[in-house]
Amino acid sequence: MRRAPWLLLILTLSLLLAGCSAAPPGLVIRLKDLDPTLAAGDPGISPRPVLRVGVSPMLSPREMLLRYGPLMDYLGRRLGRRVELVLPRSHTETFEMVRSGAVQVAVVSGYAYVLGQKEFGMEALAVPTYDGLPTRRAHVLVRRYSGIIQFSDLKGHTFAYTDPLSASGRLYPEAKVLDLSEPLDRFFERTTFVASDDKALKALDQGLVDGCAVDSAMYDYAVLADPDLARRLRIIDTSEPLGAPPVVVSPRMGSELKRALQEALLDLDQDDVGRSVLSRLQTERYVKPDSAWYESIRTLAAQVGARQ
Amino acid sequence: MTTPSIRLKLLAVVVLLTVTLGVAVTVQLRTALLRTAGAELDKRSISIAADLAMRVTEPLLTRNTLDVRDILLDIASNNPDVRYALVVDSQNRLVAHTFQGGFPRDLLAHRPVQLGDNPDLVILQSDEGPLHDAAAPIVGGLAGHVRVGLTETHLVASLRQVERLQVITVILVGLTALGAAYYGIFRLTRRVQDLALAARRVGAGDMTPRVAPGAPDELGILAGAFNEMTERLAAAGEAVRAKEQARTELLQKVLTAQEEERGRISRELHDEIGQALTGLIVGLKVLKGPTDAQRLRDVAAATLESVRRLSRDLRPAVLDDIGLVAALRRYTEDFSRLHGIEGTLQVVGHEETRLAPAVETTLYRVVQEALTNVARHSGARHFGVVLDLRGPVIQAIVEDDGRGFDPASPKAGMGLASMTERTALVGGAVTIESRPGGGATVYVKVPAEEGDRAHSDC
Numbered sequence: 178m179r180r181a182p183w184l185l186l187i188l189t190l191s192l193l194l195a196g197c198s199a200a201p202p203g204l205v206i207r208l209k210d211l212d213p214t215l216a217a218g219d220p221g222i223s224p225r226p227v228l229r230v231g232v233s234p235m236l237s238p239r240e241m242l243l244r245y246g247p248l249m250d251y252l253g254r255r256l257g258r259r260v261e262l263v264l265p266r267s268h269t270e271t272f273e274m275v276r277s278g279a280v281q282v283a284v285v286s287g288y289a290y291v292l293g294q295k296e297f298g299m300e301a302l303a304v305p306t307y308d309g310l311p312t313r314r315a316h317v318l319v320r321r322y323s324g325i326i327q328f329s330d331l332k333g334h335t336f337a338y339t340d341p342l343s344a345s346g347r348l349y350p351e352a353k354v355l356d357l358s359e360p361l362d363r364f365f366e367r368t369t370f371v372a373s374d375d376k377a378l379k380a381l382d383q384g385l386v387d388g389c390a391v392d393s394a395m396y397d398y399a400v401l402a403d404p405d406l407a408r409r410l411r412i413i414d415t416s417e418p419l420g421a422p423p424v425v426v427s428p429r430m431g432s433e434l435k436r437a438l439q440e441a442l443l444d445l446d447q448d449d450v451g452r453s454v455l456s457r458l459q460t461e462r463y464v465k466p467d468s469a470w471y472e473s474i475r476t477l478a479a480q481v482g483a484r485q
Numbered sequence: 486m487t488t489p490s491i492r493l494k495l496l497a498v499v500v501l502l503t504v505t506l507g508v509a510v511t512v513q514l515r516t517a518l519l520r521t522a523g524a525e526l527d528k529r530s531i532s533i534a535a536d537l538a539m540r541v542t543e544p545l546l547t548r549n550t551l552d553v554r555d556i557l558l559d560i561a562s563n564n565p566d567v568r569y570a571l572v573v574d575s576q577n578r579l580v581a582h583t584f585q586g587g588f589p590r591d592l593l594a595h596r597p598v599q600l601g602d603n604p605d606l607v608i609l610q611s612d613e614g615p616l617h618d619a620a621a622p623i624v625g626g627l628a629g630h631v632r633v634g635l636t637e638t639h640l641v642a643s644l645r646q647v648e649r650l651q652v653i654t655v656i657l658v659g660l661t662a663l664g665a666a667y668y669g670i671f672r673l674t675r676r677v678q679d680l681a682l683a684a685r686r687v688g689a690g691d692m693t694p695r696v697a698p699g700a701p702d703e704l705g706i707l708a709g710a711f712n713e714m715t716e717r718l719a720a721a722g723e724a725v726r727a728k729e730q731a732r733t734e735l736l737q738k739v740l741t742a743q744e745e746e747r748g749r750i751s752r753e754l755h756d757e758i759g760q761a762l763t764g765l766i767v768g769l770k771v772l773k774g775p776t777d778a779q780r781l782r783d784v785a786a787a788t789l790e791s792v793r794r795l796s797r798d799l800r801p802a803v804l805d806d807i808g809l810v811a812a813l814r815r816y817t818e819d820f821s822r823l824h825g826i827e828g829t830l831q832v833v834g835h836e837e838t839r840l841a842p843a844v845e846t847t848l849y850r851v852v853q854e855a856l857t858n859v860a861r862h863s864g865a866r867h868f869g870v871v872l873d874l875r876g877p878v879i880q881a882i883v884e885d886d887g888r889g890f891d892p893a894s895p896k897a898g899m900g901l902a903s904m905t906e907r908t909a910l911v912g913g914a915v916t917i918e919s920r921p922g923g924g925a926t927v928y929v930k931v932p933a934e935e936g937d938r939a940h941s942d943c
Contacts, residue, residue: 204609205609206591206610206611207612208568208591211586211611213590238541238546239547239628242624243627264546264548266547
């Protein structure tokens, strides 16, 4: 009996300590065992030939992935290739990637196509239609209650261009400035290139700039996602129809693949899967391009003295 | 093995309780903290992974691997708990990570990622301890996923810190409790020791020790009871001593009285009976006629009377034969005649009442002594004896009209001591009322049923 309290104490302590025992050993990861061949990431080897498709940034990369991902899967199935989506940071980068062959297929801006066609024989395979037309317009936008009601009011204000190779986002507003007989370098207090249409709208909406110019289809998508945007912003100017961004290929692409690709794109509205891809792209269908649709862009480029 | 003192036992209990409590609280706190902090780490790894997935989306999709890596390194440097972060694209190819100079292949091989709506969290065991590995999809998994691994190193370190503090606290509290307990127990047991010491001294016969009662708790009550007991013992001892002294004095007096009695008997035998017998012998030698014979007969008769009186004084046979009342009556008559003091015996109640022999002897002797005192000291001309035989208490009153005395004076006390003692032996008491010049009255009260400690032969 004399030892009973001690026994009780030992029993209690051992019970308490029993809860602290280690978890059963499983696979032990050796964090210090570094494999230097993986230092820069695993390039991986694809079992199938890869078709890299670059898409110029019109929306945020996330949106672009969500929009174009299904198209890539569709093309991959149709062409029997692993189609990889490449999202360059600018129209210029896309343009250069097509030129260099870093991507075989690309969705480029109308102005980039005009340039590429002339400079190295960039070839358009298909053009998406919007509201039944293969053309877009450029909208010049301001905040509704900013007091700016016409383009000339933007003088001395800040302005967001989308990309140097964008007809709607750069050529058109520059042409408007020149129309006013104002010097390009002094009309706006400050200008910035924001890369994509959605970023231009966002910069304007949040008051970072006083005006911007975007593709009319991109503006419609933005209003569709945020209906109130139309009440906060005001369109103060709209351009003539401009050729929509086409799907182009490098002149080095084989004619067989080119034909198959064009067929796949033009046939998109023929089956359910294709239609769901199109609806994700918010396009009715792809049509064969006509060089004449891009004449207005060529005119704008000539007007502002940009490279043609 | 010697039995440990209560002090030690109580201290052991206090130490045991404190240590048990401390250990239990520490262990429990550690377990609870580990669980809570582990869950917190899980939440943080999921949150960081989700945050990273948002931040790397754009640079990842635009193939800006350097930016992706910068974001990962930024997260790792801002969160000390992040052991690693890595980004894998939709083809499960490693895009960027936070390791320098290579990548631990195990991290990809041993961790299947299940991307769904719920965050994917796994606790991985590594050579650096458990890792809270969370995976978060980028653009719903279309662009790959992010993985973040949080170590428990900092958590464990802070737990250790808490544990150390806890242990220190337990030790400090334990020491404080020990000190307080030692002080309390010391005070408590000191009172017990004081009590024991005092009890031992009392046991040895020293009635002086008293114990300070202290707080009115159980020990205080005990101390009070002890003090009370000691006081009573002392008082009882005093009474015993007083009685002992009285007894010694009485013995002395009895011996003296015995010597006096013997002297008197010797004198009477020599003076009266011896002389009478000598006269008889001389008379018988010269016996001539009937007148001489008559004179010698008278002398012989007187001698016989003297012998009888002497015998009666020594032990009145009537007390045994005819009882207290008759004996006292004869004695008072003899006393009155012998000393020339007038007085009678008055009896209240049945004269035939016989009491226990010891009671009768006591009453007889006390009355005899009181009357002897009257004859010796009072110079009284009258006396009276009243014997009240009614009720359970027999009362005898002896009064005189002599010169009286102060009953409180030591001389009177000495003279009355033998009466008091004798009465006390049969459970009775003697009261004396007197004042100088005012006579004296002696009241003797004795219970009719006397105890068995008295002896009838005195």
